[in-house]
Structure formats: C-alpha cells, structure tokens
Amino acid sequence: MLESKTRSTAATDSSHPSGDPRFALIDRTLKRFRFQQDALIEVLHTAQEAFGFLEEDLLIYVARQLKLPLSWVFGVATFYHFFSLQPQGEHNCIVCMGTACYVKRAAEIVAALQTAYGIEAGQTTPDGKLSITAARCLGSCGLAPVLIVDGQVLARELPETSVAAVARALASDRPDAERNGHQSASNETFEEDNGL
Amino acid sequence: MKRSDLQAMAQREVDRQQAFRCRLLCCASTPCLSSGAAAVQQALDDAVAEHKLDAEVAVISTGCMGPCSRGPMVTLQIPGQEDVYYENVTPESARQIVAEHVAAGHPVADKIMPSDLPFFAKQTKVVLANSGVIDPERLEDYVARGGYSALAHALREMTPEEVCAEISKSGLRGRGGAGYPAGLKWDLVRKAPGDKKYVIANGDEGDPGAYMDRTLMESDPHRLLEGMAIAGYAVGAEQGFLYVRGEYPVAAKRLEKAIRTAERRGLLGSRVLESSFSFRIDIRIGAGAFVCGEETALMASIMGRRGQPTPRPPYPAQSGLWGCPTLINNVETFGNIVPIIENGAQWFASIGTAKSKGSKIFALAGKVHTTGLIEVPMGITLREVIFDIGGGVGEGHTFKAAQTGGPSGGCIPAEHLDTPMDYESLRALGSIMGSGGLIVMDDTSCMPDVAKFFMEFCTDESCGKCVPCRVGTVQMHRILERITNGSATSDDLQIMEELCVMVQETSLCGLGMSAPNPVLSTLRFFRDEYEAHIQRHECPAGVCQMTEVPTLDLVDALPRRIRELGTVPAVLA
Numbered sequence: 001m002l003e004s005k006t007r008s009t010a011a012t013d014s015s016h017p018s019g020d021p022r023f024a025l026i027d028r029t030l031k032r033f034r035f036q037q038d039a040l041i042e043v044l045h046t047a048q049e050a051f052g053f054l055e056e057d058l059l060i061y062v063a064r065q066l067k068l069p070l071s072w073v074f075g076v077a078t079f080y081h082f083f084s085l086q087p088q089g090e091h092n093c094i095v096c097m098g099t100a101c102y103v104k105r106a107a108e109i110v111a112a113l114q115t116a117y118g119i120e121a122g123q124t125t126p127d128g129k130l131s132i133t134a135a136r137c138l139g140s141c142g143l144a145p146v147l148i149v150d151g152q153v154l155a156r157e158l159p160e161t162s163v164a165a166v167a168r169a170l171a172s173d174r175p176d177a178e179r180n181g182h183q184s185a186s187n188e189t190f191e192e193d194n195g196l
Numbered sequence: 197m198k199r200s201d202l203q204a205m206a207q208r209e210v211d212r213q214q215a216f217r218c219r220l221l222c223c224a225s226t227p228c229l230s231s232g233a234a235a236v237q238q239a240l241d242d243a244v245a246e247h248k249l250d251a252e253v254a255v256i257s258t259g260c261m262g263p264c265s266r267g268p269m270v271t272l273q274i275p276g277q278e279d280v281y282y283e284n285v286t287p288e289s290a291r292q293i294v295a296e297h298v299a300a301g302h303p304v305a306d307k308i309m310p311s312d313l314p315f316f317a318k319q320t321k322v323v324l325a326n327s328g329v330i331d332p333e334r335l336e337d338y339v340a341r342g343g344y345s346a347l348a349h350a351l352r353e354m355t356p357e358e359v360c361a362e363i364s365k366s367g368l369r370g371r372g373g374a375g376y377p378a379g380l381k382w383d384l385v386r387k388a389p390g391d392k393k394y395v396i397a398n399g400d401e402g403d404p405g406a407y408m409d410r411t412l413m414e415s416d417p418h419r420l421l422e423g424m425a426i427a428g429y430a431v432g433a434e435q436g437f438l439y440v441r442g443e444y445p446v447a448a449k450r451l452e453k454a455i456r457t458a459e460r461r462g463l464l465g466s467r468v469l470e471s472s473f474s475f476r477i478d479i480r481i482g483a484g485a486f487v488c489g490e491e492t493a494l495m496a497s498i499m500g501r502r503g504q505p506t507p508r509p510p511y512p513a514q515s516g517l518w519g520c521p522t523l524i525n526n527v528e529t530f531g532n533i534v535p536i537i538e539n540g541a542q543w544f545a546s547i548g549t550a551k552s553k554g555s556k557i558f559a560l561a562g563k564v565h566t567t568g569l570i571e572v573p574m575g576i577t578l579r580e581v582i583f584d585i586g587g588g589v590g591e592g593h594t595f596k597a598a599q600t601g602g603p604s605g606g607c608i609p610a611e612h613l614d615t616p617m618d619y620e621s622l623r624a625l626g627s628i629m630g631s632g633g634l635i636v637m638d639d640t641s642c643m644p645d646v647a648k649f650f651m652e653f654c655t656d657e658s659c660g661k662c663v664p665c666r667v668g669t670v671q672m673h674r675i676l677e678r679i680t681n682g683s684a685t686s687d688d689l690q691i692m693e694e695l696c697v698m699v700q701e702t703s704l705c706g707l708g709m710s711a712p713n714p715v716l717s718t719l720r721f722f723r724d725e726y727e728a729h730i731q732r733h734e735c736p737a738g739v740c741q742m743t744e745v746p747t748l749d750l751v752d753a754l755p756r757r758i759r760e761l762g763t764v765p766a767v768l769a
Contacts, residue, residue, distance in 0.1 A: 040500035041483055079502040080483030082442045099405035099599060099635045100561035102649050139407035140227045141561035142264030142568050153230030
C-alpha cells in the first residue's frame with residue numbers, strides 16, 4: 001500500500017519509481033484521456049497489453065491515478081472476460097467454442113486437451129508452460145472447428161490433431177516471443193517490487 | 197476538402213485503376229488469412245514482379261468475398277470481361293494464375309469457382325457492395341466507388357428532418373436483432389431536447405457463430421464512418437463512438453486508420469466537407485462481455501463501468517451516454533445508410549418484403565457445404581439459403597435444423613424450410629432474426645445438447661444484476677445437464693418449462709428475456725428428442741454420453757413407500 005502511495009505521488013515524473021518503462025505506456029494512455037474516470041477500460045487494456053496480465057499492484061496504480069475506489073477498478077477488471085488477473089502460460093491454446101465449432105464437435109477437442117494436460121479450459125499448467133482457453137467465438141465459423149495455438153490459427157481440427165499441434169508448440173520452445181519476453185520481464189520486476 | 201475535391205479525387209483514382217490491364221484481388225479478411233492468404237498475396241506479388249507485369253497488373257488486398265470455407269480467395273478482374281473467382285488458392289497456384297491466366301490468357305480451370313453458382317447468383321449485395329472489391333485501408337478506393345458523396349449530398353441538399361424522413365420512408369429496421377424501425381429512432385433522438393447528443397455504432401458482436409459486423413468493419417470501414425456521420429448530421433450529434441468487440445483487433449486497427457485518414461482529408465472532424473457540421477468518431481474496444489451488446493450495458497461500458505444494463509425507460513433516445521440523448525444502432529444498420537441516401541428510399545424499399553425492407557447479411561456456418569458470408573434480400577426462404585446458396589448439408593446426412601439468432605434465437609426444423617426470412621416470420625416460429633448468425637445442423641446434432649450449449653453460454657454471460665437471469669439460467673442449465681447425462685425425470689421437463697416462462701417474463705434486459713428461447717424452440721419442435729433422453733435413456737443423435745441414471749428422490753419417495761407398505765421397509769429398519 002505504502003509503496004503505491006509513493007508511486008502515485010511520483011507519477012508526474014517521466015518514469016515510474018520502479019524503473020519499469022512499461023508504466024510509461026499506462027501514463028501515456030492516462031494523459032491521452034486526461035485522467036478521466038470514464039477511460040478506465042481503455043487504461044486497463046493498455047495495462048494488460050504492457051504487462052500481460054493485471055496484477056493487483058497494477059490495479060492499485062490505475063485506481064490511484066484515476067482517483068477511483070480500488071473496489072470499482074477490481075469490479076470492472078473482473079467483470080470483463082478479456083482482463084486476466086492471473087499470469088498466462090508461455091504457450092497458449094485458444095479453442096473456439098462458438099456455435100459453428102460446437103456443432104462440429106469442438107467440445108471433444110477441449111476434452112482431449114484437458115485429459116492430455118490435466119487442466120481445465122481457463123487454467124494454466126502448474127509449470128506455467130501452457131494455458132488453455134475456451135473462446136466464445138473467433139469469427140472464423142467457415143473454418144470450424146478453429147484453434148489458435150500461439151497466435152497461429154488452425155482450421156478444421158480434430159481432437160487428435162489439436163493435441164498434436166499443442167505438443168508441437170510446447171516442444172518447439174519457440175513460443176510467442178513477445179509474450180514470453182513480457183512474461184519473464186514482468187516476473188523480474190515483480191520480484192524486485194516485493195523486495196522493496 | 198470540398199465536394200468538388202472529392203469528385204476530383206474519385207476521378208483520379210478511377211483513371212489510375214483503369215491504367216492497369218487487370219487487377220488481382222486477394223482476400224485478406226480473417227478467415228482467408230487463417231487459411232494462408234498472406235502467403236498467397238506474397239506469391240502473387242512475386243510472380244507479377246517476376247513476369248515484369250508491375251505496370252499493368254495491380255495486386256490488391258481486399259475484404260471478404262464471401263465463400264470463407266473455400267478460401268483463400270483470389271478474384272481476377274479484367275475490364276470488359278466477367279470477374280473470375282479462384283478458390284483454395286495456394287502460393288503455387290497463385291504463381292500459376294499469374295503465369296497462365298494473367299500473362300498468357302489461359303484460365304487455370306481446376307481452381308475456378310464458377311461465377312454463375314447460386315452462391316453468387318442468389319445474393320443481393322447492398323451493404324457488402326464494396327466488400328471484396330476495394331482495399332479497405334485506402335480511402336481513395338472507397339471514394340472511387342462513390343464514397344462520401346452520400347454525406348456530401350446530405351450535408352448540402354438535405355435538412356436533418358429530410359434525412360430522418362428518408363430513412364423512415366425506406367423502411368430500414370435495426371439489424372441488431374429486434375428490428376426497431378431505424379427512422380423512428382433517429383427522429384426521436386433528433387427531437388429530444390439537449391445540446392449534446394451522441395451516436396453509437398454497436399459493433400460488439402458477441403453472438404457465437406456470427407461475424408457479419410466484423411467483416412463489414414474490416415472490409416469497408418469508411419462506409420460505416422460515412423453512415424455514422426450522416427446519422428450525426430440527422431440527429432444533431434457531434435460525437436460518435438464505435439464500440440468494437442475486443443476479439444476483433446484487425447477491425448479496430450482498420451477503423452482507427454480509416455478515421456485518421458478521413459479526418460486528415462476533412463471528411464470527419466471539424467467542419468466536415470467545409471460545411472458547418474462537425475463530427476468526431478472515437479473507438480472504444482470492448483473487453484469481452486456478451487451483455488454489452490445490450491444498449492444500456494454497452495453505454496455503461498463506454499463510460500468505463502461494468503457492462504450491466506439499466507431498466508428502460510428512460511430509453512437511450514432520451515437519456516443515454518452521460519444523460520444525453522443517444523442514437524445507438526448496429527454496425528450493419530449504419531452500413532445501410534449510404535445506399536439509402538445514394539439511391540433513395542424507394543429503391544431500398546423495393547428490396548425485401550412488405551414489412552422487412554432491404555437485405556440482410558447472414559453468416560452461414562455449420563454442417564453446410566459452402567460456408568461463408570452472404571447477403572440476401574429479406575424474404576428469401578431458408579431452403580434457398582441452405583440448399584441453393586450453401587449447397588446443402590454433407591453427403592449422407594439429412595438436414596435437421598437451422599439455428600438463427602444465436603443464444604437469443606431458436607431452431608427452425610425441416611418442415612419450416614420454406615419460411616421466408618423476415619422479422620415477423622422468424623418470430624412466429626419462436627426464433628429471431630438476430631444479428632444474422634445462421635448455423636445449419638444435420639442429424640448428428642442433438643437438440644437438447646445444443647440447448648444446453650446456449651444455456652451454458654447465457655449462464656456464463658449473465659451479468660448478475662437481476663435474479664431471474666442470474667439464478668434461472670443456472671437452474672435451467674442444471675436440468676439440461678441432467679437431461680443430457682441421463683439422470684433427468686419427467687418432472688424436470690415440466691419444471692424447466694415453468695422456469696423458461698418465468699425467466700422470460702421477469703428478466704431485466706434482453707439477455708435474460710431471450711435466454712430461454714433456444715430451449716423453448718427445441719422443446720416445441722424436437723420434444724421427441726427430449727423424451728427419448730428422459731424415458732428411453734438414449735440420445736437419438738448419439739452425442740450425449742448418458743452415463744448417469746435418475747436418482748430416486750428419497751424425501752419424496754420414501755414416505756409414499758412407507759404409506760403403501762404400512763410399515764418401514766426391511767432394509768431401513
């Protein structure tokens with residue numbers, strides 16, 4: 001708490017006291033919307049883009065800057081599916097569960113992935129390697145069932161081929177470089193933060 | 197920019213385009229990109245350079261051409277000849293098209309999709325007229341096809357009253373689902389007192405299985421902006437918001453670019469086309485909440501709050517964003533404005549049926565031969581859409597039902613295939629037009645399972661504000677779960693029917709009110725399937741596992757048993 005107080009008072013400086021340049025991105029969005037409280041969702045979008053997920057510390061920072069109660073910010077962040085309060089895995093696999101994919105047996109794909117990796121849709125493996133997400137509709141209904149593995153869209157999948165595709169992605173160890181960069185960088189900074 | 201500058205710009209672009217001997221259009225919308233359109237475009241570019249055809253052949257990346265399941269699509273346009281559509285193009289066949297068709301004039305026969313197929317012949321492109329023909333990222337392409345001349349015409353020759361009257365006369369109804377007359381809404385906002393008014397385009401297409409709005413935003417962003425600007429002029433608003441679903445980053449990026457370009461050229465922003473009218477458009481990115489498709493929830497979301505609906509009245513037309521009168525229409529509705537102003541209300545009213553005018557875009561998907569995006573005149577029968585345009589269901593299967601309207605709609609069975617697709621006929625069948633998702637199901641789909649799928653969706657997406665929706669959807673989902681795993685009793689069916697009516701009548705917003713629709717419509721047309729699950733413990737389609745058995749309700753059954761026997765059963769004594 002104390003830490004975030006110093007943070008908000010120092011926010012007028014060009015850089016954030018933690019030295020993390022990603023806060024500058026949030027500050028830029030804040031300034032673009034002239035610190036209007038109505039811009040909360042836009043600011044959260046920027047924060048999530050920069051950090052990969054919304055850590056509690058980040059929510060406190062946003063709440064302070066917009067002069068909103070933390071409960072309000074937390075309420076909005078948890079209301080929308082898009083915002084994630086948990087770190088995501090190194091690799092991600094999004095299974096479309098839209099109607100078109102569902103009638104073409106997307107549920108079996110999810111079930112196959114669940115048994116293969118022991119996690120439910122919406123969870124990350126304990127080693128932080130893989131996140132499985134079920135999406136509402138990816139809007140590629142003509143290609144149903146659709147799967148996105150590390151940003152790559154795979155069309156007309158079967159349970160076996162999807163498990164194989166995820167296994168390939170995990171084995172390649174060349175995940176979505178950007179996300180990985182964010183992830184490891186953010187972990188470092190949070191450790192530093194805790195150290196302070 | 198003045199009107200004359202606009203005309204000069206259009207002329208310049210037309211001249212530039214005519215200088216090319218032919219144009220290769222490569223679809224760059226999301227479905228084609230996922231099938232490898234980027235590599236195809238690269239191959240086309242390389243092949244054109246290789247054959248030294250740069251000066252006479254233009255390679256253009258366009259929006260959606262329609263038959264998404266046959267992508268990547270490439271169209272070859274040669275002036276004076278009919279367009280040739282190539283389907284399932286690979287980088288190799290792209291090089292072949294350039295080498296054989298473009299350079300030597302011999303079409304690559306095995307990749308051609310005949311242009312006289314009912315898929316193309318039965319469509320009426322009004323809103324999608326530019327989609328798949330222009331480069332969505334170039335303003336000049338849009339202007340060359342008459343873009344922004346409708347706005348110029350409205351600003352110069354029409355009063356706001358006349359614009360509203362024209363929209364009313366056209367008979368255009370909201371394309372978001374409910375079908376409220378657009379002209380009436382515009383007039384309400386125009387007459388509402390207040391200096392500050394807003395226009396919102398609802399592009400939060402959360403309905404699973406629907407992607408019309410995304411395609412329109414990605415393929416022809418300027419048409420949407422122009423439609424919004426005309427609306428702003430008609431109702432007296434100077435600020436517009438475009439609410440784009442968070443899952444559509446490409447659409448948001450293209451719209452952002454389109455807004456910047458239009459503002460730089462004086463087609464948006466202050467003093468539009470050097471008139472006294474100013475109109476700004478800002479994009480708001482949704483954050484993944486289906487309920488934000490509801491207008492009051494969407495406005496809450498624009499104001500940075502949780503997307504929870506508020507009771508109506510007051511309607512947004514009286515008190516919307518920040519308490520100001522607000523016009524809120526679906527993206528597709530705004531897509532219809534330009535053609536109406538351009539061609540007149542009479543022309544528009546000549547398409548469609550007596551009560552549903554114009555055309556409607558459907559996202560045809562599911563178990564049908566050709567899936568994709570189609571635009572058909574209102575009143576076309578479901579049979580024509582599925583069997584002529586879509587090419588019917590797969591070999592060896594029979595058509596079972598078509599689902600329209602997503603989680604708020606219903607299933608239409610085979611005996612109603614000749615129903616005309618318009619707002620009233622679909623409602624009479626217990627479904628709705630909805631935003632235009634059309635999922636075809638064959639005999640391998642289990643209807644209680646489909647109902648369960650939609651109920652799970654509603655349970656998850658219920659915002660939690662009102663009790664009937666928050667609790668009712670969970671209860672209905674549990675019953676459907678029991679039906680599909682074999683543990684339901686016939687009481688469950690009755691309880692579910694009662695719940696449906698209760699949730700429908702007492703929910704706060706459209707999400708809850710329409711959540712029981714998929715259950716009610718499947719119960720109405722496929723009751724035998726529910727009964728097979730409950731009484732015979734079998735799933736006719738072979739989808740449900742049926743691993744459980746009904747649990748005897750001891751609280752209820754034991755006292756009755758004791759009464760019957762006159763003594764406590766031996767096992768319990």
